[in-house]
Amino acid sequence: MNTPALHTVGLVKVYQAGGGLPVHAVRGIDLQVARGEFVAIMGPSGSGKSTLVHMLGGLDVRTSGEIWIDGRRADTLNESAWAILRRQKIGFVFQFFNLVDNMTVADNVELPALLAGASPKHARERREYLLGKLKLTDKADSAPGRLSGGEQQRVALARALANQPQVLLADEPTGNLDSSNTRDVLSLLGEVHREGQTIVMVTHEARVAGLADRVVTLMDGQIIDDGVIAPTRRRKTGPGDVVELRG
Numbered sequence: 001m002n003t004p005a006l007h008t009v010g011l012v013k014v015y016q017a018g019g020g021l022p023v024h025a026v027r028g029i030d031l032q033v034a035r036g037e038f039v040a041i042m043g044p045s046g047s048g049k050s051t052l053v054h055m056l057g058g059l060d061v062r063t064s065g066e067i068w069i070d071g072r073r074a075d076t077l078n079e080s081a082w083a084i085l086r087r088q089k090i091g092f093v094f095q096f097f098n099l100v101d102n103m104t105v106a107d108n109v110e111l112p113a114l115l116a117g118a119s120p121k122h123a124r125e126r127r128e129y130l131l132g133k134l135k136l137t138d139k140a141d142s143a144p145g146r147l148s149g150g151e152q153q154r155v156a157l158a159r160a161l162a163n164q165p166q167v168l169l170a171d172e173p174t175g176n177l178d179s180s181n182t183r184d185v186l187s188l189l190g191e192v193h194r195e196g197q198t199i200v201m202v203t204h205e206a207r208v209a210g211l212a213d214r215v216v217t218l219m220d221g222q223i224i225d226d227g228v229i230a231p232t233r234r235r236k237t238g239p240g241d242v243v244e245l246r247g
């Protein structure tokens, strides 16, 4: 039997903010993501998309339900065990990049691979490949704080992919990017996906979701639609390999 890259059973998140009414952000989500699958998470603002992916990465603690990563129960782990699991199996791209500013771009990208046990040679080659794909080679020796927001976002993507994680979790990875940067990011996501990378990506844009194998739509913290995109509904638009829904 093929173990899914990740799955959840009855996942629930209730925020209880300062004496106010509880917010039921995620209400019982059963989600299974196969190895190598690219799943886009869509839905209106406030539907629970970010809360869901934060829980999948252990950045937010679930209220109830189960999270399994690569066949291993994760929701019961303590913080340090989550940190190890993340280092070994999960890559993140979120809107707040959390790059380390007293390290160069190159070191920011190499570090996760080194921490995950890659040889220095492999970590360097992977970094060169990723920075090259994202047109950041000439920024390798810069401090992240000297880069534009879009450049920092691309460095964050390179860092998330550095250790070839079991699962890449991305929350609006193209949210702040102009069209040219978006094309580079989508092109790289398409490429690593073709090489077998599992991706779970929150996005508002149908054009971005069009890259995925499957679109899961949330509404009020629940899955209201879960559909595989037929290959005929995908279209190549050019050398960037950006794929769009036809409408």
Ligand SMILES: Nc1ncnc2c1ncn2[C@@H]1O[C@H](COP(=O)(O)OP(=O)(O)OP(=O)(O)O)[C@@H](O)[C@H]1O
Pocket (backbone or CB within 6 Å): 015, 016, 017, 023, 024, 025, 043, 044, 045, 046, 047, 048, 049, 050, 051, 052
């Ligand atoms: N830390 C928090 N404390 C209290 N409520 C929260 C917290 N984080 C999120 N929420 C609430 O949980 C619900 C789901 O929020 P979430 O950010 O997951 O939605 P989203 O679908 O990602 O929205 P968007 O597309 O606007 O980013 C919203 O009602 C939100 O206000």
